[in-house]
Amino acid sequence: MEPLLAVVAGILFAIAAYLLTRRSIVKMVIGLVVLGNAANLTLFTMGGLTRGASAIIPYPETAPVGDYANPLPQALVLTAIVIGFGMLAFALVLAYRSWQELDTLDPDGMRVAEPIATEEDK
């Protein structure tokens, strides 16, 4: 199963990379979402997959009985999902505000911070 998810994550990485190089902030934000999911999937897969068994100790045992899912990547991914949401919110609002202020969604058109480079590079 892990090799299959490795391929899936690879495809997601490719899609994310493609979207992040588009000339539209909206596409870039979508790319960011895909990238976050790809990374989460990678972490989760690399921790090893266990079908069905969760990382919860059945009452009244004091240690897991039999197979249990690796809890460590789960903990990492859980916070990563929530932080990914925070970042998405930030990126979306940034895109929205730059549309309001700069009247463009084209990252190549956003040269307020580095205007000189625009003149000289072109």
Place this chain on the structure above:
Amino acid sequence: MMRSLILQTFTRLLVTLMLLFSLFLLWRGHNLPGGGFIGALVASAAFALHAIAFGVASARSILRYDPRTLMAWGMIFAGAAGLFGLAAGKPYMTGLWLEIHIGESLLKLGTPLIFDIGVFLTVIGMVVAVIFSLEEEEF
């Protein structure tokens, strides 16, 4: 905001249930799926739903506190939970537990619960702040 009677009726019921459920998730998180993050997301979804059905002003009033205040309190709770360990002469954030015997059952209260409440409040504050602010944007 959508002025839909069906939506509003269901929302009234659903929001209450979701908020109760979120507290339940927060409480049982230490032993079963749930916890501060998940509980907070459920609660945030409830407030977002309310904001869609009744408008942000109404949602803000049922939340009672400014989301920023919630974030601040959340971080204070989470940070302070670690101080108990420090006070007991152990490293920062060491969990301490209090065992209360009530008849047959054993109630265990620990600093990780305080920490989880901190997580809960911070995440609610953050998500709700973002969604409310965006809904208040001018169309």
Place this chain on the structure above:
Amino acid sequence: MTMLLAVLSPFVLAFLAPALNRVLGDLTPWVLASLPALLFVFFAMMIGPIAEGEIMFATVSWVPSLGVDLAFMVDGLSVTFALLILGIGACVVLYAGGYLHGHPAIGRFFLSLLLFMGAMLGVVLADNLITLFIFWELTSFSSFLLIGFNHESQKSRDAAIQALVITGLGGLAMLGGLILMGRATGTWSISEILAAGDILRDHELYLPIFILVLCGAFTKSAQFPFHFWLPGAMQAPTPVSAYLHSATMVKAGVYLLARLNPALGGTDLWMMTLSIFGGITMLVGSIVSLMKTDMKLVLAGSTIMALGALVMLIGIGTDYALIAMGTFLVAHSLYKGALFMVAGSVDHEAGTREVPILGGLRKLMPITFAAAAIACLSMAGLPPFFGFIGKELIYEAVLGAEWLAALLVVLAVASSVMIFAVGGIVAVRPFFGPEHPDTPKHAHEAPLLMLVGPVLLAALSLVFGLLASPDGANLVDIYLLTPLATAIAGQPMETNLHLWHGFNLPLALTGVTIALGVLTYRTWDRTRAFWQALDPFIFAGCQKWFYEKPLAGLFAFADWLFRNIQSGNLRFYFMAIFGATMLGLAATIGVRMTPADFAFDMPDARFYEWMLCILIVVGALGAAQARNHLTAIITLGIMGYSIALLFVAFGAPDLAMTQFLVETLTVILVALVLIHLPQRVFSPRGISRARDLVLSGLFGAMMTLVMLAALRVDQDLFISEYYAANSVPKAYGTNIVNVILVDFRSVDTFGEIIVLAIAGIGVIAMLKYRARRDEDDDGTPAPPPDGEPATPPPDADADPPEGSAAAETTHPEDPRDPATDAARGEEDQADPSDAPTGEGDDATARVADAKGEDAVAESPDEQDEAEDGATAENTDAEMTADAEDPTGGTADNAPQDEPKATAKAEEAPATDDATGEEEKPS
């Protein structure tokens, strides 16, 4: 403990100095000087025990895990330096009080000066390599502040930066050397390293250690070819020159070499390098002093000469040489400190330091003259002054050198001749003869504060000379030179100084020196041009090739790098990141992996797992291809929920719940934002799109390969197992994931919620705290590209960039007004591909135009698809726009590219309710 307080007290006083100055006024110098004076007494009392062979230590543990201690040691070498630093320091504080009297920043000056004093004391007392380095860099730093004291002068700032760059880089090299030394010997303690015998000399790292330490010492002590920074540093106020650039800081390099002599010295390499570079520096320094006419620069040149001589003596390394080094060190500090202060006094009183326009000051400044005369006689090396003994010993040392004796003798005599002439230049020319008519001010005797220092130091030159006169063991031998030479040599030494050696070769050389010295002085005015002709070779040339050129090169390189890498193009950054990651991974895989290292197993997936994987990929592809926001939101949701189901399938209920909830909230969030944004976006076609496709495809493949390779590695699950085993016993929780989050790794989680809160605050800040657009937006943010043919419409300038259409509606100020909204929506979508008539929002139109070819070329094929799904809305939107625009703003007078504009006018399905509302007024 007392010693520790003693070392650290100057730092405390330093930061009190500005406040004290405000309270005490004119008394400040006296109060501040009392600390070095007190410390002087404190260290002087150690001389007795040290003379009996004792060494004092004081250690406070600092970073014990790294072996870094705040460790101090007092032996013969340290105490000599400490006494020089504190004694001359006290004099300089008093002198500065007079010299800078009434200067507005005198408090800051005292702060830097005391800071330097503490740092320098730390350097010479340190018994730990890292402590040494820290104080060493503190001296560079405080000297930067002192040289740049007149920070309003460009020259001052340049000189300060030059000194900092040279000594700072040298210090870094030295740090490397010290660390290697610590690694090689296994200890950071200097006293242990010194006691370790031949370990370093025989170590394979000897050469790098030697070179790196030498870089530090040579830059600090202004050895050729780094000597040029010292005359530059004369931009500092004179008290600083007297203190740092003659008596103390520049001697730190000499101190380092003397200190490490027992551990590093004695090899052929050490002897050759030090004596040759020292000898050259000696000669170069004396020539520099002859080609200058500013008293301070003349003295700076002679200081370089003295530093060269000291390094050369350490290099020669014979007993005689080390004793000569000790003697000359003390003698030089005394007379040079005095002479710098004299130069300052002359400048202060006569208004200039230019020797050619000074004269006859003898009668006007008799006490200063007396100090100058004594100091100069000592410098010129005449009996019975201490400098005479120093010079005689140098001659004896070079005559007895094991290497290159003949060359070194010639260098030593030539330098002494020139230094003799320098004595005349600074102590005879300005004071004898008639008063010069060009002298800017009529001089008076300097104030008391400025007399104490020079007189005291000059007098000591005489006293030391006289004390050393009697045959047999005299006070200077017992208490100063024997301990000093013992510490430098690392073994017990006996010294026996006398003023009178009888007639021997050194005395004969002294005779020659005096004769030629007088000649050089008498002909100075005529030969100066000759000396100055050497400038490009020995001074300006070094500065150019060892400082200015490399620095200019560095700046040019930085400029080039910045221009090329920091292009300001976000997509380029992304491509660079992905490309570099990919190349790095590809190189690693190509070099180190074989196909067997990858887990190319046929996946044992079940049917529903295959379906979920396919759904994930389809969702992501759909999001990438989405032509409108609703499609994007839906497809992203498909991807997210499928991943959540995957989490369910593989035993991660917490993750699944989180992912479900986050997906739901994401849909709300994305919907809330995207209804404000236009549907159409640019996308480069042709080569750039194909290139991006290939690049990202390769990137994805690379990530898959990395994961497959990682799957082949056996995992060590001990961390997970620890958590699983201790979750219930230690943390009273059965949900291990949650226990990790809130207990085992709670500090991480704490950090993560803080990040979340910051993101939330950022969002609030961006949305809630902003300047109102119509107030701050009178210009267009995007600069017009060159050769822009379009002229903005006359009315666009005055309007907010929402556009002219919005401004012309009936309720332009009401943000909730659906009419405004409709017009804006219409216009938003019309912008990107609008013809360059510039109607509507001019900024966007220009951007569109700048990218014109891409956008125009691409529109036709995209427009078809867009039209398919959106014809109905189109009509609505157009109708709305027409109805709301009776003045015929946007839609009417624009010579529109019809099909294109229609394509843009497609309404977002996500804005359905907005559209619905718009219809009502129409």
